[in-house]
Amino acid sequence: MPTLPSERPPENEPHRHRQMAESFGVDPERYDRTRPRYPDAMVRRIVTASPDPDVLDVGCGTGIAARQFQAAGCRVLGVEPDARMAEFARHTGVEVEVATFEAWEPAGRDFAAVVAGQTWHWVDPAAGTAKAASVLRPGGRLAVFWNVDQPPPDLADALAAAYQRVLPDSPVDPRAPAKDPLGGYQVMFAGAADAIRESGGFGEPERWRFDWERTCTRDEWLDQLPTSGVLTRLPPDVLAALLEPVGAAVDAMGGRFTMRCTTVAVTAARNRRHLAPRRRQ
Secondary structure, three states: OOOOOOOOOOOOOHHHOHHHHOOHHHOHHHHHHHOOOOOHHHHHHHHHOOOOOEEEEEOOOOOHHHHHHHHOOOEEEEEEOOHHHHHHHHHOOOEEEEOOOOOOOOOOOOEEEEEEEOOHHHOOHHHHHHHHHHHEEEEEEEEEEEEEEEOOHHHHHHHHHHHHHHOOOOOOOOOHHHHOHHHHOHHHHHHHHHHHHHHOOEOOOEEEEEEEEEEEEHHHHHHHHHHOOOOOOOOHHHHHHHHHHHHHHHHHOOOEEEEEEEEEEEEEEEOOOOOOOOOOO
């Protein structure tokens, strides 16, 4: 059986697992094609709650969220540690600088909003929140958000069983999708909110929740699964062994299914009293 790296960061410190954090660029085209977008209502709410349309997208990846904010009228700069993902995003019209957010140099620039879609758990929470506060204008908004897929119970059980059989040493609990997918994200939500409070630079954090659905075919779901962090580095034969029973489960459901999705944003406004206005460069 294959094994994953034995050094497993604590559950609340995934940012220390750098190999996994920077593995998504193995196939940026697949990532961009298969990963779901974010609710337009959330994008509009973030834009409306920000003082102007200058946005910094942390861990922008292939530019999925960045393009949605551009479509909402924003000027977006992405920061992305994986040069392969950054290059793909540039080809889609997103300006990107390659760096981890903690090491990125703002060079005197500031922003009305700092956002992060599906990536904030890869950022050191204390350093990342402090960096966000330092580049936000007075009243600017930090908004970090995640899509949480909640597959039907039969499919979740099939996926959990496949993980247990093929990846017994996975750092991800294979039972989590079957038990409570949204509950599995609570550590991330709480950690982001705690770091915001502890930074002293923001008002009280809020959680904004958006529930929605999408229809997935068998091929669409099997195309998306390899973009998850645990699966990006698997050899092709091992990946095929994991996907085969999951595909059979979708076939048993008629070849397609409805995925319930929840998007949660943890967000707060930069305290006005602690940050003097900074001149644009």
